[in-house]
Amino acid sequence: xxxxxxxxxxxxxxxxxxxxxxxxxxxxxxxxxxxxxxxxxxxxxxxxxxxxxxxxxxxxxxxxxxxxxxxxxxxxxxxxxxxxxxxxxxxxxxxxxxxxx
Amino acid sequence: xxxxxxxxxxxxxxxxxxxxxxxxxxxxxxxxxxxxxxxxxxxxxxxxxxxxxxxxxxxxxxxxxxxxxxxxxxxxxxxxxxxxxxxxxxxxxxxxxxxxx
Numbered sequence: 001x002x003x004x005x006x007x008x009x010x011x012x013x014x015x016x017x018x019x020x021x022x023x024x025x026x027x028x029x030x031x032x033x034x035x036x037x038x039x040x041x042x043x044x045x046x047x048x049x050x051x052x053x054x055x056x057x058x059x060x061x062x063x064x065x066x067x068x069x070x071x072x073x074x075x076x077x078x079x080x081x082x083x084x085x086x087x088x089x090x091x092x093x094x095x096x097x098x099x100x101x
Numbered sequence: 102x103x104x105x106x107x108x109x110x111x112x113x114x115x116x117x118x119x120x121x122x123x124x125x126x127x128x129x130x131x132x133x134x135x136x137x138x139x140x141x142x143x144x145x146x147x148x149x150x151x152x153x154x155x156x157x158x159x160x161x162x163x164x165x166x167x168x169x170x171x172x173x174x175x176x177x178x179x180x181x182x183x184x185x186x187x188x189x190x191x192x193x194x195x196x197x198x199x200x201x202x
Contacts, residue, residue, distance in 0.1 A: 004141075004143055004155075006107060006153075006155075020196060024196065024197050024198065027197060027198030027199060028198075030198070030199055031199045036199055037199075037200060038139075038141075038198075038199065038200035039198045039199045039200060040105075040157070040195050040197070040198040040199075040200055040201045041195070041196050041197055041198045042105055042193035042194060042195045042196065043193070043194045043196055044191070044192065044193060044194065045192050045193075045194055046192060052107075052191070052193060053198075054105075054107075054155055054195075056141070056200070090145070090153070091145065091146050091147060092143035092144070092145060092146075092153060093143060093144045093145065093146055094141050094142070094143045094155075095121060095125065095142050095143065095144055096125050096128060096141070096142055097124075097125065097128030097129075097131070097139075097140045097141040097142045097154075098128060098131055098132045098137055098138075098139065098140045098141075099138060099139035099140060099141055099157065099200070100139075100141050
């Protein structure tokens with residue numbers, strides 16, 4: 001069963017673009033992650049300092065493996081200092097539709 | 102520029118599975134929609150009656166065209182009676198990452 005989530009991150013004031021850039025670097029690294037089907041970085045037209053990431057993983061094991069990897073290895077070390085608050089997660093079970101493998 | 106959104110829908114009590122099924126039918130129809138890059142239906146492990154749809158469109162025009170099409174044509178006519186409240190939207194600007202064309 002596939003596993004997905006929306007991750008909402010709020011940057012410190014004015015750091016939205018830097019946060020988005022850092023997450024794009026993390027996303028590039030995820031291309032090599034086993035079972036990573038979607039890792040899309042989104043800015044928001046309404047909130048300059050908010051970035052959302054849309055994740056879909058082939059299964060629970062691949063999701064866990066990516067989340068538990070070393071922060072530095074994932075490139076998250078550069079991103080965390082830009083956050084104004086801990087990330088918020090909406091957990092999902094993707095069931096179908098265009099764009100889902 | 103790509104356009105995306107998360108759409109949160111809450112079904113009347115007990116109708117979460119029926120809502121998800123109806124949205125999967127809508128999603129199948131979206132395969133033929135010009136510019137539809139992602140239209141993923143998700144259930145939520147934490148909330149039985151909540152369904153989220155993840156949308157990505159090639160541009161504003163294709164997003165508008167799909168949203169403005171006849172409700173019956175889109176298959177949304179069968180879905181609307183299952184909703185306990187109007188859908189909520191989080192508007193997004195997808196900027197990159199695995200799974201984005």
